[in-house]
Amino acid sequence: MIQPFDDTYFMKKALQEAQMAFDKGEVPVGAVVVLKDQIIARAHNLTETLNDVTAHAEMQAFTAAADFLGGKYLKECTLYVTLEPCQMCAGASYWTQIGKIVYGAPEPQRGFVNLNTKLHPKTKVVSGVLGDECSKLLKKFFIEKRNLN
């Protein structure tokens, strides 16, 4: 059976968001929040534009999803994000009680996995979905940035 709405499908949507960040000169990270195969929030990193280190894609996506639902908790939702969440974003996910986190590229230094950030016990994690594409966009950003400086 064909499943058009799989993890790859939604990660592509998160990658589109990451590309929007890239085009603005932001570290290219994008995220979508999905509920029952529907995207209820889209966001990309805006730390430079908003001059705010808390404006990671995931933080904005959580806020937007809760706003859409009219409830603080995202128990039935899945977060798709192109880069492994940091401590702040993983810590925020704990409070949302989100059902699932799917991320693309790993972040061994500042990601929640190696830093052992505690997720909500009901949150499942899937990693590496379109990981190469997600990494490639990030690498392209940092190479271009280095060449400009």
Add this chain to the structure above:
Amino acid sequence: MIQPFDDTYFMKKALQEAQMAFDKGEVPVGAVVVLKDQIIARAHNLTETLNDVTAHAEMQAFTAAADFLGGKYLKECTLYVTLEPCQMCAGASYWTQIGKIVYGAPEPQRGFVNLNTKLHPKTKVVSGVLGDECSKLLKKFFIEKRNLN
């Protein structure tokens, strides 16, 4: 020499913010960000009012302080907060590179200390300033809430 602007002075200001949260039916946590003895941001927990689990006092205070300074980093600043920060807020503090965090009441279950959230290497931590007063307000809130239900 009398030092009117010590940690106790600024924690009292954070407690005033916590009282404002209490008066709104929010878990009473307050925060201020201080730069050279000047309060540059004040905030209190607004998770219920904004229907947003990311609306902790510290997150709002970081955003407001960066907005005030016109720069993302808070290297010369001190955060005063009535409750030990959670993983999300401590994770956010990492990105702000804040110089110092002073907190009141401990939070053994969900606080950053026992959960080993990584702070920025330059961030100093002071705990227990007006700890009893900060705890008392939180306890009062939860007792009143229990009696209402």
